[in-house]
Amino acid sequence: MNRLSPLFAFFLLIGQALPAQGTDKNPTSQPNIIYIMADELGYYELGCMGSTQIETPNIDRMAKEGILFTNARAGSSVCAPTRCCLMTGLHSGHTSVRSNGGGTPLRAEEQTVASLLHDHGYATGGFGKWGCGGRGSTGVPEDHGFDIFLGYYDQVHAHSYYPPYIIKNSEEVLLENNHGLSEGETYSHYVIMDEGLEFLKKNKDRPFFAYFPITPPHGLFDIPDSDPAWQIYKDRDWPESAKRYAAMVTMVDRNVGEVLELVQKLGLDEKTLIFFSGDNGGNDYFKDAEHPRGFFGANVHPETGVEFRGTKGTLYEGGLRIPMIARWPGHIAPNRVSDLRWYFPDLLPTACDVAGLPIPKDIDGISILPELLGDEQPQHEFLYWEIGNQTAVLWNDWKTFRARPNAEWELYNLKSDPSEESNVADEHPEVLKQMVAMAESAHTPVVEGTFFNRDLHEKDRRAKFGNNVPSKFRSSPVKHDLDRRGLVDAKSMKVIRFSSQAEGNSKLAQHAIDGDPATHWHSEFQPVRHEHPHELVIDLGQSQSLTGVRYLARQDGGWNGSVKEFDLFISDDPDSFGAPVLSSSFEKTKNSQELRFPESTGRYVLLRTKSAINDGPWASISEIGFLKSE
Ligand SMILES: [Ca+2]
Ligand SMILES: [Ca+2]
Known part of the structure; x- marks a missing residue:
């Protein structure tokens, strides 16, 4: 559907550099962008994706008011590398953060969505889990365009919802009466969300980019018993962890509702493009004999039973497929479902396009603004991923995967074989040859950023445990050394x-x-x-x-x-x-x-x-x- 006025479409066609405003008859430049990302949320774990077990009314409503993407993929299959793709517009063959150690840094000179928008007059805030550089490194968010970032810089720190402190612009923010792991009184996620909502209020009169890479439902499966979401699940006949997990997803849903409500209350609905997504493929959490693909079947179609192979951590579809929604009243037509194939490197060029900024040349993503506005959307030639020893390429209906450098390439036709069960590499050597060449062209050796103070970073990792740091995290004397x-x-x-x-x-x-x-x-x-x-x-x-x-x-x-x-x-x-x-x-x-x-x-x-x-x-x-x- 074409949502553009004929005149405006004409200007786009002749290549006029107009600010992208879609149906907006009185274009106001620099729309706000909010990106909310739940950590570890599986493809089929939302109501709008078919889940009948987990309640997500606000996210379902957001999907109805905007576009539900059914063919979006993460930048990588684990936390840090995928965040790096999202922030830099690069795929994982070009990024600086390709390992998932938790604190691997961006290089000092690297641009991000935040730095580009910030230079263009945007207020920029991040709230949640950074994962692109520990404290004391070249990768900290306040050096990459964020006016403020509150939450966790290191992913190990982020496993606890009750650490003694979280981080704001590399300073420690104490959380009262917290003792690490699951012990404490101050639930970190509440503090982080509150600060994010304050940021929206404070910047209502100027363009802003608000990034919410929130940690639920990942980490230890903790949610306060007093949380309204827990009340929904506490008496279910489910394993305790599964109940906590479902409640955390419903809490995230409530948070999305709070953001939608606030944006509306501030009168910013039509000025604010909001995304909601997962960060990597779902996991087979809480699996047992009855639920071999996990209690909630993150990668199992609730009606047909068709599965995505693999989980978080793999480059099979199960590691990459994520729920993805975009909402922008007055610009994005409601009630749309899009099977556009896109992934995390596309956020940066899309954000630039939305903000009326030139799109940097040295990136792998492409703007999906045309698709958002219902216009003709250019396609990727191919999509590329690497993590650890694994490599994968997606090209037309074909997906190729290699488990490690000396293993055979596998080839699947995703159209006829969405579960990647039938390796047809031998039947299509020419296809495989082309895709291997794509993989080779996409990979460059990684160049990470650096640490100038590892002590801060290590302290944050120990903070996961509060005062009860296990021996492996303490520098306690051991009997032998190298x-x-x-x-x-x-x-x-x-x-x-x-x-x-x-x-x-x-x-x-x-x-x-x-x-x-x-x-x-x-x-x-x-x-x-x-x-x-x-x-x-x-x-x-x-x-x-x-x-x-x-x-x-x-x-x-x-x-x-x-x-x-x-x-x-x-x-x-x-x-x-x-x-x-x-x-x-x-x-x-x-x-x-x-x-x-x-x-x-x-x-x-x-x-x-x-x-x-x-x-x-x-x-x-x-x-x-x-x-x-x-
Ligand atoms: Ca994750
Ligand atoms: Ca060691």
Whole structure:
């Protein structure tokens, strides 16, 4: 449907640089933009997407008053990388935040939706979980265009709704009587939402961009018993966590209602474009024999039972499909359903287009303003994702996926096979060849930002636990440490790729080289259990001649994941390793161990585990280091 006046459409056709105003007969420049993003919300977990278990009347109403997108996808399948795509207009082959450690920073010079709008006179506020740079790094939001950002900078911090403090523009905001995890009196999300609503009121007379990357329903499944949303579910015959989760989604729905109501009350309805979405694909939360795809079936069509393969964390459709709604009375026609295929890198150019700003050239997104206004919408040539070792491309009806660099490419026809069950790579070699070329063209090596003060960031991560910081987060003395004599300096090393990490348990890949024997990397074991081979790729900072590897097993009581058989590779190309320089095994000991190999030179080291000391499927490393040749 064409919502433009014929005259206005004519001006667009001849390429006049008019501010984009759609049906607005008296264009007022610089509309407001509000982006609300629920963390972890699954595709089918809203009423308007078919859920019959979770009540979301406000979001359903928002969809009716605007566009419900049925073919939108996240920038990535986990929290930090997907946020980076949303903020920068880049896909995950070009972004600076591609690992999900929680505090990986944007580079100092990077532009964001907020910085572009801010330079154009917008007030800019963020409320929720940042995930594009911990405190003390080049990625903090107030250095990337936000006048104010209140919430969590680091994702581990964000797991608790009762931390002793949250962060506002890198300063600590104390939350009264909070003790971390689920213990406390001040529910952080209320504080964050209140500040966001205040921001809207305060800036009602000037253009604003309000970004609400709120944390529910992710993290610990906590909602105060006094919350009206809890009252709806508390007596259901469901598992406790499932009830809490549903209540958190309904609370988010109430928050969306509060934003809609306030915008209307401020008389800004027609001046304000509002988005609501998830941040990555849903999870199989609370699954059991009766609900193998999770209690609420985040990736299962409630009526047909057709499933999206995979979950959060994978690049199958289940990791990427998200609910997405846009509402802009007077500009977006009500009651529309759109199957436009778009994803997070498209927010930045769309925001620029809406605000009447030139769209930067060096991005991957395209503006979807034409689709919002019911006009002819240009399409992406293809969509691209990478995370950890996984790669995926979407092109026409085709989706190709590769689980890791040395695995076979899989090919699916999403039109006939939305569940990605039938790999037709062998039947369509020409299609696959073209898509592999697209994937290769889309990937550039990651260049992250930097930390100048890691202590602040680490403090925020410990704040998840309040005063009861578990030993792995304390710098408590452990019995053994890595023998560091003659090693490449740990400070110059960086983990640039890993197969998986136990993010929810804060056993991150970077812990294998953080210089602290009390912390360790562990491969992810829930919700997805990854098996050998597990991989770490470490950048030594510069090409080095090496003659050996030293390793320290996890220093807590456990042995899960302690490495037995492994291959070690050295290369000057982080994407291409030849034959291993060492194939060997570590012993069952908590002491520092050393193995030698013939002198080999390179900047990047790949460790690939083949088995664990206790024959389990996991990998874990407290510390690893590399011996320089003398
Ligand atoms: Ca998430
Ligand atoms: Ca460590």
